Amino acid sequence: MHNAVGGEQVEEAVTHCVALLRTVADRDWEGVTAGRLEWSCRQTADHIPHAFLMYAAQLAGRGHATRVPLRITVAEGTDNAGALQAIEATAAVLVTTIRSAPRAVRGFHPYPFRSANREGFAAMGVAEVLLHTHDITEGLGVAYEPPAELSTFVLTRIFPHVQPGPSPWQTLLWATGRADLPGRAPVTEWCWYNNPVLPTDRLTLEGVTPAAAMDLASGGDGGFTWLTGGPIEGTREGAGIGVKQYEAGVLRPQWGMYVLVRREDDRAVGAMGFHGAPDEDGRVEVGYDLVPDARGHGYATEALRALSAWSLRQDGVRAVTAVIDRANVPSQNVVTRAGFTRVAENEEQLVYELRASRD
Known part of the structure; x- marks a missing residue:
């Protein structure tokens, strides 16, 4: 999965977009509203290169705090053919930035965890092309449907909370308020979800997207x-549990699985995460494991302290629990060092809990 970071998908999306829009470049785009948007078709087309360059700048700038202070516009007086040229040129900038960015690099993006990695920016770039080409063609009365795998690429990276539907394209349109989907209520407000990250002294806990979970569950490296x-x-x-939650439409990204990545060499050393969102009593269960060569260095304790502290700061969360086999003494030591207390037991397992200090 290492090479599938999104540059190819951005290129493919732009190729389909430009090829179709060139066939109607001689029509009036300024006087026609783009689909359900308030923008004209031309304003919508001009937004795509703006988005591409902003994404490239955020990723290249590697800043997590604020948006890069740039003003990006298509030159006044540019015709429709020129607007398409701008889309192609700025797509090349984004693709080059994606391909040159190290895997661990993140840039600022507000939705919803204040940053995105190269694959997230690629998915957002593809989404901009697919959705705004739809808006333009709907306004102009032209049929458009991109390859299904491009919609799937977007959905499995930045729409982890959206249950897959029979058609990836129709699901993406529904998830962004652009179409109806049988059996589902209309969407009136939406945003995409880049994967969450949580830093510790030596590690980065990286939230696993549905795409990465599918790859891991099927034997890949994620x-x-x-x-x-x-x-x-x-x-x-x-x-595999995460994949099932995604397919059922109950996956909540921040309450899923995180891969523990060592900062010094960008090597994954294990995984830690929740069995699901907090229950009605405000309890959430955590589980973890480490690669054998990573054990004995305190990584699990460090990650568990950070993830538990984060979860107990969330609204309504009262306790983090861990259920551990009696024979697994090393794991019992991890939770004890992380501040957990044994609260229950049976013949085979021990239950540990860490409660919020406000209780």
């Missing part, structure tokens, strides 16, 4: 470079 021996079976099983 886009990570693993320490020798990884990923182990527990990680693959956890990824």
Whole structure:
């Protein structure tokens, strides 16, 4: 999965977009509203290169705090053919930036966790092309449907909360308020979700997207470079749980699985995450495992402290629990060092809990 970081998908999306819009470049785009938007078709077309350059700048700038202060516009007086030229040229800039960015680099983006990686920016770039080409062609009365795999690329990277439908394209249109989907209520407000990250002293906990979870569950690396021996079976099983949650439409990105990545060499050393969103009592269960060569260095304790502290700061969360086999003494030591207390047990398992300090 290492090479599938999105540059190819951006190129393919732009190729389809430009090829179709060139056939109607001689028509009036300024006086026609683009689909359900308030913009004209021409304003919508001009927005695409703006988005491409902003995404490239954010990723290249590698800043997590604020948007890069740029003003980007298509030159006044440019005709429709020129607008398409701008789309192609700025797409090349975005693609080059994506392909040259190291895997661990993130740039600022507000939705919803304040940053995105190269694959996230690629998915957003593809979404801009697919959705705004739809808006323009709907306004002009031209049929348009992109390849299904492009919609799937977007959905499995930045719409992890959206249950897959029978048609990836119709699902994407529904998820962005552009179409109806049988059996689902109309969408009136939406945003895409880049994967969450949580830094510690030595690690970065990186939220696993549905695309990465599918790859891990099927025997791949999920886009990570693993320490020798990884990923182990527990990680693959956890990824499989995430895939099932995604397919059922109940996956909540921040309450899913995180891969533990060592900062010093960008090697994945294990995985940690939640079995699901907090229950009605405000409890959330956590699980974890490490690659054998990564054990004994305190990584699991460091990650568990950070993830538990984060979860207990969330509204309504009262306790984090961990259920551990009696024979798994190393894991019991991890939760104890992280501040958990044993609260229950049976013949086979021990239950540990860490409660919010406000209780």
